[in-house]
Amino acid sequence: MSKVKVHDILRTLADERGLNMKDLSKAVGIPHSTLSTYFASKKATYQAEHLIALAEFFGVTTDFLLTGKHSGTKALNSLKTENLFSGWVRLKIERAIPDGEEGGPK
Template sequence: MSKELKLHRMLAALMKERKITARELSRQTKVPPSTLSSLMAGGKPQKLDHILAIAEYFGTSMEFLLYGSDKRAPTLEELATEGVFEGWLKVKIERAIPDKRKFKKTGDDDE
């Protein structure tokens, strides 16, 4: 089961959002104009270096650029925040550790 390639749509949306032309994107990323035109027309990428350069320019992952989704967890900077409390606060953080003790099976008791 393969994912649908959405590169041309993602590229168009990112370029529109950043108000950048194909010519300027080509200049900034060093991706040849003919390659960029092909990608924008729905062509399949031939070199991962080109996709990486474009993804880095837009500050996104190659997976997001290619497929429109990203499975990675967001960074703290990417999370939306809201100030809900101001003042003194005491916070306790605990780490959950899996219990590695082995339990006896039911019926194995010698009692």
């Protein structure tokens, strides 16, 4: 079983998008010299902030960058949560501030 390397995954993701290291460096805010070491596999450790920035930029998880395998996290992150608690919050506010008081419902 061959081991997937972070630099191979990064190179594939960048190549798929037609990005060179200079453009990627600007896009994610990681110094070009640091990205060069990541791409050349000269780095044994990676800064967490850099992996997070790269994962967010490429639309993958940090698990994918490290292992080449997708985890279930992405599915959880895609759940619609907008306005999920708006009714509950409105009810709590209405109960906390009775009608007629400043800031309360009218």
